[in-house]
Amino acid sequence: MRFSVLTLLILAALPARADEPAKGAAYWGAPSADGGRCCATLAEVRNNIDRIDRELVRLMAERQQYVGEAGRFKKDPASVGDPARVDAIIARVRADAAAQRLDPTVAETTFRAMIAAFETFERAEWGKRQAAPAK
Known part of the structure; x- marks a missing residue:
């Protein structure tokens, strides 16, 4: 009986699969x-990612307010897209990303998707505001 309990305790301490680290342990590095102060566990990594995601959503909500305002200056939904402006934004974002040690391709891909989504929003907002009676 002693051998069985000891064996179970040892097995419980081992990773579930040979390619998984022990609970809380990283595979490398x-x-x-945060200057080496983070992260000792995957949960800590995920908590920080979730915190950053909340801030990104807050900033996107603020950006959306201004995107909605931009429609006031456009004569029709077709004028929402501005390829030259997008190119300028992407050039600036890539430079900012490189300066902040973010992969410029990650930044560009993210911003292109965000810009496309906001252009769709702006076109819809333009239509809603044009249909609403003037105040």
Whole structure:
């Protein structure tokens, strides 16, 4: 009986699969985020990602307010898209990303998707505001 309990305790301490680290252990490296103060566990990593995501959503909500305002200056929904402006934004974002040690391709891909989504929003908002009676 002793052998069985001891064996179970040892097995419980081992990773579930040979390719998984022990609970809380990383496969490689030492913490490097936040000057090496983070992250000792995957849960800590995810908590920080969730915190950042909340801030990104807050900033996107603020951006959406201004995108809605931009429609006031456009004569029709077709004038929403501005390829030259998008190119200028992407050039600036890539430079900012590189300066902040963010992969410029990640930044560009993210911004292109965000800009496309906001252009769709702006066209819809333009239509709603044109249909609403003037105040």
